[in-house]
Amino acid sequence: MDCFRDRKIIITGGIGFIGANLAERLVQLGAQVTLVDSLIPEYGGNLWNIEPIKDRVRINISDVRDEHAMKYLIQGQDFLFNLAGQTSHVDSMNNPYTDLEINARSQLSILEACRRHNPGIKIVFASTRQMYGAPQYLPVDERHPLSPVDVNGINKMAGEWYHLVYNNVYGIRSSVLRLTNTYGPRMRVKDARQTFLGIWIRLLLEGKALQVFGDGKQVRDFSYVDDVVEAMLLCAASEDANGEIFNLGADDPINLKDTAELLIRVTGGGEYRIVPFPPDRKAIDIGDYYADYRKIRSKLGWKPTVPLEQGLARTMAYYREHAGHYWEAENGA
Amino acid sequence: MDCFRDRKIIITGGIGFIGANLAERLVQLGAQVTLVDSLIPEYGGNLWNIEPIKDRVRINISDVRDEHAMKYLIQGQDFLFNLAGQTSHVDSMNNPYTDLEINARSQLSILEACRRHNPGIKIVFASTRQMYGAPQYLPVDERHPLSPVDVNGINKMAGEWYHLVYNNVYGIRSSVLRLTNTYGPRMRVKDARQTFLGIWIRLLLEGKALQVFGDGKQVRDFSYVDDVVEAMLLCAASEDANGEIFNLGADDPINLKDTAELLIRVTGGGEYRIVPFPPDRKAIDIGDYYADYRKIRSKLGWKPTVPLEQGLARTMAYYREHAGHYWEAENGA
Numbered sequence: 001m002d003c004f005r006d007r008k009i010i011i012t013g014g015i016g017f018i019g020a021n022l023a024e025r026l027v028q029l030g031a032q033v034t035l036v037d038s039l040i041p042e043y044g045g046n047l048w049n050i051e052p053i054k055d056r057v058r059i060n061i062s063d064v065r066d067e068h069a070m071k072y073l074i075q076g077q078d079f080l081f082n083l084a085g086q087t088s089h090v091d092s093m094n095n096p097y098t099d100l101e102i103n104a105r106s107q108l109s110i111l112e113a114c115r116r117h118n119p120g121i122k123i124v125f126a127s128t129r130q131m132y133g134a135p136q137y138l139p140v141d142e143r144h145p146l147s148p149v150d151v152n153g154i155n156k157m158a159g160e161w162y163h164l165v166y167n168n169v170y171g172i173r174s175s176v177l178r179l180t181n182t183y184g185p186r187m188r189v190k191d192a193r194q195t196f197l198g199i200w201i202r203l204l205l206e207g208k209a210l211q212v213f214g215d216g217k218q219v220r221d222f223s224y225v226d227d228v229v230e231a232m233l234l235c236a237a238s239e240d241a242n243g244e245i246f247n248l249g250a251d252d253p254i255n256l257k258d259t260a261e262l263l264i265r266v267t268g269g270g271e272y273r274i275v276p277f278p279p280d281r282k283a284i285d286i287g288d289y290y291a292d293y294r295k296i297r298s299k300l301g302w303k304p305t306v307p308l309e310q311g312l313a314r315t316m317a318y319y320r321e322h323a324g325h326y327w328e329a330e331n332g333a
Numbered sequence: 334m335d336c337f338r339d340r341k342i343i344i345t346g347g348i349g350f351i352g353a354n355l356a357e358r359l360v361q362l363g364a365q366v367t368l369v370d371s372l373i374p375e376y377g378g379n380l381w382n383i384e385p386i387k388d389r390v391r392i393n394i395s396d397v398r399d400e401h402a403m404k405y406l407i408q409g410q411d412f413l414f415n416l417a418g419q420t421s422h423v424d425s426m427n428n429p430y431t432d433l434e435i436n437a438r439s440q441l442s443i444l445e446a447c448r449r450h451n452p453g454i455k456i457v458f459a460s461t462r463q464m465y466g467a468p469q470y471l472p473v474d475e476r477h478p479l480s481p482v483d484v485n486g487i488n489k490m491a492g493e494w495y496h497l498v499y500n501n502v503y504g505i506r507s508s509v510l511r512l513t514n515t516y517g518p519r520m521r522v523k524d525a526r527q528t529f530l531g532i533w534i535r536l537l538l539e540g541k542a543l544q545v546f547g548d549g550k551q552v553r554d555f556s557y558v559d560d561v562v563e564a565m566l567l568c569a570a571s572e573d574a575n576g577e578i579f580n581l582g583a584d585d586p587i588n589l590k591d592t593a594e595l596l597i598r599v600t601g602g603g604e605y606r607i608v609p610f611p612p613d614r615k616a617i618d619i620g621d622y623y624a625d626y627r628k629i630r631s632k633l634g635w636k637p638t639v640p641l642e643q644g645l646a647r648t649m650a651y652y653r654e655h656a657g658h659y660w661e662a663e664n665g666a
Contacts, residue, residue, distance in 0.1 A: 093502065096441050096495075104437065104491065108429050108484075146479050149501070151441075154494040158437065161487040162429075168482070169426065169616045283502045 003237050005030035010077045012036045012064050012110075013084035014057075016044030017187045017194060018126065021225045022081055022232055027053045036073060036084070038063035043086070044194060048325035049186045064106040071113040074121065079236050082110065082163075083126045085156065088193040089284050092152030099155050107159035111166045122242075123163060123174040124235045129247070129291060131157040131178075138219075139253075139292035142178070142245050150284040160245070167243040175235035176245045177228075180291055184225030184311060185318035189326050196256075197222070200263060201319055202327070204270040213277045216257030219288040221250035224311035227304045234300040241300060249291030250304050259308075266312045336570050338363035343410045345369045345397050345443070346417035347390075349377030350520045350527060351459065354558045355414055355565055360386045369406060369417070371396035376419070377527060381658035382519045397439040404446040407454065412569050415443065415496075416459045418489065421526040422617050425485030432488050440492035444499045455575075456496060456507040457568045462580070462622060464490040464511075471552075472586075472625035475511070475578050483617040493578070500576040508568035509578045510561075513624055517558030517644060518651035522659050529589075530555070533596060534652055535660070537603040546610045549590030552621040554583035557644035560637045567633040574633060582624030583637050592641075599645045 009026055013019040014035025026033050035057050037045040050057065062069040064084045074080065085103050086092060092099035107125075114121050131154075132140050133147035148154045163174040181195045189198040200210040231248055235241040254262070260272040277285060296302045306314075319326065342359055346352040347368025359366050368390050370378040383390065395402040397417045407413065418436050419425060425432035440458075447454050464487075465473050466480035481487045496507040514528045522531040533543040564581055568574040587595070593605040610618060629635045639647075652659065
């Protein structure tokens with residue numbers, strides 16, 4: 001991974017969960033890193049995420065919807081890790097235009113800026129399994145039909161395909177990762193906007209029961225954030241990844257009830273309740289999901305290295321130590 | 334088809350090619366028809382299209398991007414035929430934001446207006462085969478992976494899926510038709526913005542050679558506009574069509590060279606030239622395409638009734654009679 005030393009790298013959503021973990025790794029690899037983040041309170045940005053590296057990165061607080069800022073920032077960069085996004089499924093239904101502006105239109109304007117001002121840049125785009133919708137077969141590979149169940153899935157699908165079309169038509173090298181539930185230190189735990197694991201962690205640390213929707217039998221796969229960061233670096237470093245879509249996945253898919261029990265065991269105590277789906281969640285639930293990630297394994301050599309139990313233990317340890325910085329922010333501090 | 338008598342029907346893109354043909358049919362069926370059209374010169378709207386029915390429809394010149402106008406117009410309507418769109422693949426690459434605003438964002442705002450002000454409305458959305466991209470197998474059925482090759486295909490894909498999600502989540506009944514090359518009287522013939530057949534017809538009537546790109550072996554299927562109108566009415570009339578995507582197709586796929594020869598024969602003379610692809614077209618060409626339309630045949634009983642030769646003859650007859658109204662408009666009159 002010496003290919004990032006002294007290279008100029010920009011990360012949108014760089015003060016968010018995955019962005020900050022990626023930034024830390026890139027700083028260790030000797031890169032010159034610029035972080036772009038809007039710090040919108042409902043999203044993932046939290047300055048505490050970059051506390052350890054804040055003096056070794058360039059921080060630019062701005063929104064990807066700000067075309068002029070992005071046009072300036074993109075210039076001269078070698079790599080763009082394009083991670084900024086609206087991630088909440090429920091928010092996308094309540095405010096579909098905001099989701100459209102961030103997840104679709106801004107992606108188009110970022111790509112137009114690259115085409116006009118920096119066509120040699122290499123882009124890694126953080127996409128999502130959400131656009132597969134309710135799986136028609138399992139595990140879900142990259143050829144699975146796209147069938148989004150909510151506005152967020154549609155707009156992320158558009159944002160993803162802009163990257164592929166700009167790769168194919170204009171040669172703006174882009175790779176797409178369809179992430180599943182990513183978790184780990186620095187994830188948003190105020191609420192369930194990133195993944196339900198976030199709010200579960202917070203509730204357990206507050207000594208409250210966590211809620212499992214439905215019958216708890218829905219299967220999911222989880223990616224520990226360090227493994228996701230590794231996948232992003234592999235995509236950035238490989239010309240074979242250009243124009244390609246890769247699923248991430250796990251070797252140990254698990255249902256929600258078992259996940260709750262594992263998290264409680266790792267925490268050393270706690271309780272959960274099985275409750276009916278809230279209507280707004282039920283309408284966009286997808287049932288079981290787990291990915292076939294053989295494509296990225298065979299093409300780029302990626303595989304998950306952190307088992308769920310170990311990842312959850314590291315995550316709980318992080319929030320035990322830093323909780324104040326993740327709850328405080330909720331109270332407006 | 335008595336279910337449209339005295340019903341209130343709104344057609345976006347209603348002064349365009351398909352919209353005007355649909356409007357004429359609905360007027361014959363006794364419906365109260367409102368036509369919404371922006372009359373943007375590069376698009377399909379042409380007031381001559383509705384000359385025969387202009388006193389029997391309500392005409393509202395406005396753009397689907399005008400949220401407030403649409404919110405007003407949608408109220409009290411029983412059916413919406415949602416046909417307004419930016420259709421040019423090349424224009425979508427040169428001006429991607431306009432394509433996004435019309436083909437994606439406006440669809441979202443129309444659906445939001447329906448959800449808030451007229452949730453009982455039934456919508457038929459005119460989508461396109463474009464989002465399949467280069468076929469992975471032939472004929473292409475509705476389960477074929479989506480893999481758009483240009484910005485237009487991406488934005489139409491988003492617009493289509495908003496309809497499906499609003500059907501599934503909010504019960505705003507919507508059916509989607511993925512059209513292939515539609516042709517017939519009232520099509521845009523100034524240029525190739527709707528389909529290449531348009532400019533071919535004009536060139537032949539002007540006594541000029543038409544151009545076939547590539548080797549002329551690319552296979553296409555064509556739908557005569559009356560058959561497309563019938564499919565739209567069937568979708569509107571059937572509750573079984575709600576939330577469904579249907580391909581349209583033809584029984585006689587044909588390559589471009591043979592199409593040119595057929596058109597020349599029908600015209601009674603003319604010539605064509607095989608020329609290399611222009612680069613901007615080559616970059617987004619999809620190779621052979623023809624659809625499997627068995628789903629709409631089995632579910633709604635639709636099948637094409639007008640063979641290509643007959644449809645082309647009717648089309649040429651129309652433009653021989655009305656050419657002045659389709660060329661004149663180009664000169665700004």
